[in-house]
Amino acid sequence: MERPNTSQAHAAYLCLEEKIVSLALRPGSALTEKQIIEQIGLGRTPVREAIQRLSWEGLLEIVPRSGIRISDIRPEDYLRVLEPRLALEPIFAGKAARFADASHRERLAECAAAMETAARTADVPLFLKADKTFDAILETACANPFLGKMLSPLQTHSRRFWVRYSSDRDLGASAALHVQVMKDITRHDEAAAERSMAALMEALNSKARSLVR
Structure with missing residues (x-):
C-alpha cells in the first residue's frame, strides 16, 4: 500500500529538483529546511524525503548542524x-x-x-x-x-x-x-x-x- 505522504514527497522532490536544475537555487548556496518548506509550500515530512532523495542523487548536501548546501557545479x-x-x-x-x-x-x-x-x-x-x-x-x-x-x-x-x-x-x-x-x-x-x-x-x-x- 502506498504511504499517504508519497505523492506529496514526489511533488516536493519535483519542485525542489526544478529549482536546483534551473539554478533558482544557486550552486554552493546554503539554506535551511525551514526555508525550503516555505519556498515549496509543503509539509516537513515530504520535504525531508525530497531532501534525502536529492542528497542521494548528489544535487545537494546535508551538512550536520549547519543545514543544506546546494551542490557546486564543476x-x-x-x-x-x-x-x-x-x-x-x-x-x-x-x-x-x-x-x-x-x-x-x-x-x-x-x-x-x-x-x-x-x-x-x-x-x-x-x-x-x-x-x-x-x-x-x-x-x-x-x-x-x-x-x-x-x-x-x-x-x-x-x-x-x-x-x-x-x-x-x-x-x-x-x-x-x-x-x-x-x-x-x-x-x-x-x-x-x-x-x-x-x-x-x-x-x-x-x-x-x-x-x-
Missing part, C-alpha cells in the same frame, strides 16, 4: 556524468523504439511539438520541462525499469549543467537532436533510435569537453 563533472550516458542512453532509446505503444508514441509527438515551440520562442523552462518529459516517456516505454532508475539522476545533472553552460542559441540544435530520437522511436526503428541518441549524447559530450580544455 565543469569536469559534466564529463563524468556523460560517460555512463554515452553507453546507456542508446540502449535506452533502442529498447523504447522496440516496445513503445500507441500511448508512448502520442506523448512523444506532443513532447516533440513542445520542444520545437521552446526552440522557436527561446523558452528555456519549456525546453527543460519537455526534456524531463521525454526521459520519463522513455523510462516507461523501454520495458526495463532498472535502466531508467540508473539514468534518471544523471539526466537531472545533465540538465543542470546544460542550464549553466549553454545559451538560448543552443536550443534549436538541441531540440532538433531530441526530436530526431523521438521520430525514430515512434517509427519503431531500433537501430536508428540508437544512432540518433548516440549523436545527441556526443553533442553534449563535445560541449562538456570544450569546458575543460
Whole structure:
C-alpha cells in the first residue's frame, strides 16, 4: 500500500529538483529546511524525503548542524556524468523504439511539438520541462525499469549543467537532436533510435569537453 505522504514527497522532490536544475537555487548556496518548506509550500515530512532523495542523487548536501548546501557545479563533472550516458542512453532509446505503444508514441509527438515551440520562442523552462518529459516517456516505454532508475539522476545533472553552460542559441540544435530520437522511436526503428541518441549524447559530450580544455 502506498504511504499517504508519497505523492506529496514526489511533488516536493519535483519542485525542489526544478529549482536546483534551473539554478533558482544557486550552486554552493546554503539554506535551511525551514526555508525550503516555505519556498515549496509543503509539509516537513515530504520535504525531508525530497531532501534525502536529492542528497542521494548528489544535487545537494546535508551538512550536520549547519543545514543544506546546494551542490557546486564543476565543469569536469559534466564529463563524468556523460560517460555512463554515452553507453546507456542508446540502449535506452533502442529498447523504447522496440516496445513503445500507441500511448508512448502520442506523448512523444506532443513532447516533440513542445520542444520545437521552446526552440522557436527561446523558452528555456519549456525546453527543460519537455526534456524531463521525454526521459520519463522513455523510462516507461523501454520495458526495463532498472535502466531508467540508473539514468534518471544523471539526466537531472545533465540538465543542470546544460542550464549553466549553454545559451538560448543552443536550443534549436538541441531540440532538433531530441526530436530526431523521438521520430525514430515512434517509427519503431531500433537501430536508428540508437544512432540518433548516440549523436545527441556526443553533442553534449563535445560541449562538456570544450569546458575543460
